[in-house]
Amino acid sequence: MSPSFCLGIDLGTSNSAVALAGLEGGPADILPLAQAVGPGRIDDLPTLASALYLPHPDEFPADSFPLPWETASPSETIVGQFARDHGALVSDRLVTSAKSWLSNPQIDPRQAALPWGADLPTESKLSAFECSRRYLEHLREAAYAACYEQGQELDLADTMVVLTVPASFDEIARSLTAEAAEAAGLGKVTLLEEPLAAFYAWTAHVGRDWRAQIRPGDLVLVCDVGGGTADFSLIAVSEQDGELNLDRISVGEHLLLGGDNIDLALAHALRAQLEAEGKAVGASQFLSLVQAASRAKVAMFEDESLAEVPIAVPSRGSGMFASTLSTRLERSTLLQIAVDGFFARTSIEDQPRAGRRAGLREFGLPYASDPVISKHLARFLTRSLENVRASTTLSERVGAAALEGDFLAPTAVLFNGGMFKAAALRERVLELLTDWSNGEAPRELEGFQPDLAVAKGAAEFARIRVTGKGIRIKAGAARSYYIGLESAMPAIPGFTPPLKALCVVPQGMEEGSDVLIEGQDLALLAGQTAEFRFFASEVRSGDTPGTIVGDAEADLDEVSLLEVELDQVEGVPPGHPVPVQANAVVTELGTLELWMKHTRSDQRWKIEFQVRTE
DSSP states (O other), X not given: OOOSEEEEEEOOXXXXXXXXXXSSOSOXXXXXXXXXXXXXXXXXXXXXXXXXXXXXXXXXXXXXXXXXXXXXXXXXXXXXXXXXXXXXXXXXXXXXXXXXXXXXXTSOTTSOOBSTTOSSOGGGOBOHHHHHHHXXXXXXXXXXXXXXXXXXXOOGGGEEEEEEEOTTOOHHHHHHHHHHHHHTTOOSOEEEEHHHHHHHHHHXXXXXXXXXXXXXXOEEEEEEEOSSOEEEEEEEEXXXXXXXXXXXXXXXXXBOOSHHHHHHHHHHHHHHHHHHTTOXXXXXXXXXXXXXXXXXXXXXXXXTTOSEEEEEEOOSSSOTTTTOEEEEEEHHHHIIIIIIXXXXXXXXXXXXXXXXXXXXXXXXXXXXXXXXXXXXXXXXXXXXXXXXXXXXXXXXXXXXXXXXXXXXXXXXXEEESGGGGOHHHHHHHHHHHHHHTTTOOOEEOTTOOTTTHHHHHHHXXXXXXXXXXXXXXXXXXXXXXXXXXXXXXXXXXXXXXXXXXXXXXXXXXXXXXXXXXXXXXXXXXXXXXXXXXXXXXXXXXXXXXXXXXXXHHHHSEEEEEEEEEOOOOTTOOTTOEEEEEEEEEEOTTSOEEEEEEEXXXXXXXXXXXXXOOO
16 A cells, blocks of 8 residues: 655654645644643644653652653653753753664663663663663654644555664664654655755755756755764755756764753853853753753844843752843854854864873763864865865766866755754854855855755655656765674784685665675584674765675774674584675665675575674
8 A cells, every 4th residue: 555644754863843744745743742732731843853852750740740641651751842951951861862772882772771881770760771661652653643643644554654764873863763653653664864854854954946046067065063973964966858967975973962061061151151251150050051052042143133142040948039040152152162263264284183082081971072063064175176076977967177176066955953043153064165165155045944954855855756757866875884804814923814804795785785795705603603893884885786895994983883693504513604695775764774684595695783892
């Protein structure tokens, strides 16, 4: 049965949204999402705060947070706006950035570890996977409720569901996100990269005018900076038989750097102002200061006539009004920190600093060591040129002129993310790109939607998938993937031979395709568990299935462990080698599956992704 509805879900690091579209055309509608905004208070908001609060059993009376739908344990966790606001005052019971923890290769995303560092018993904590599942379950139920209020019944069996992920997510994080969606009752969802979703939303919003804004030979930078992450992608525009072709040719690294960092920096500046006046700022007040700074930032970026915004932070004691701390955020301070600090005027050669690493440091999320987003953008464009030059196909798509410089220079920019509501930030990015390109200014694509474009674009992509009508961006695997191979060399005292790697998934491998790696002698021992080290690269677009990389640890990024449990093969004694071939599949849903295939039968073993251990 062909779907009748298209549902787009943006599972964001800071905020999430859901959009619904029909097949007959028309804009995708953002669904209002019911959530707790206080004890006994439910409100419908356009976004769901990606925050989860674990209340103490005695903190609130029973049934303080009733929702329009039944929940198995209504008081166990609180999701949404109240969770974020109240949790800022009780931080050891607040979970945020679960999406970032889900993609952290250094921890087990199924381990009950959140809130991270909180002094709570393990049985009271949740895993990053479970938090993601609960967010998605809440989004599903809120979508049901919103549709019911609008007089229509949403049936997931009759709906194409597209869930977005950062372009920078590796295949392990993508697979976990899809699995969390299925566990949340959304079924088998199709995954779509967030920058591509923003592009689909833009084409739908401006209509046919989008073809007048871009032309063959363009390189479109999708610059997506949200609350918790920065995500960059490049789309090449070419023409064939009078039709425009769009190819996503490069994606950036996973950067935990965004608006939340700016809020924190502003709060530190405001605390310095207060302390200069002899006012002490406690730990709980500082958390409130961060929230107040965020609201003031948004207000001034949206209204350029505001020269300053008053800041008031109450204490948690009984003398609240007497001990309220008051100050103001001035526009000059905002611009100095947000624009000149995070988007500083740097050169294209100025790359992010690695940062000093102490011998012992606190374990946590792998935040970007350099806070200057300009430098990360420069690194992305420089690495993009390296990646395109590695592939004859990609080189032909961008043209010889684009390959002549030291980086890939965008000719047009599509902004996305709430940060770019601020004209000052958009102007700074365009100034940077113009400086780096010796005065050749890229065009800002008109009609972008900074806040809710990703959810809308996901619904639009779902409609294109169902109807077959509309432009498609050719993407495929965002990076190439490899399995580690032990070198077959004689043992030499004091020398460890480098680990080789076998390319099993080439960059750009399309959905719905598979590849069998032939010509390599691989063998596994029957009847036991085998482990492989799993690597990836964003800059080796020229590698094809079967390519051998001589030094995996030096030239590639280690992602995960791969584990396969080999059942006994008929006629092969336990512990004896079984000849196999690697078989990679990119599913229609956009997830990666890896198999080992017995060369002398049709027997196959699926490889499972495991957390990489140091």
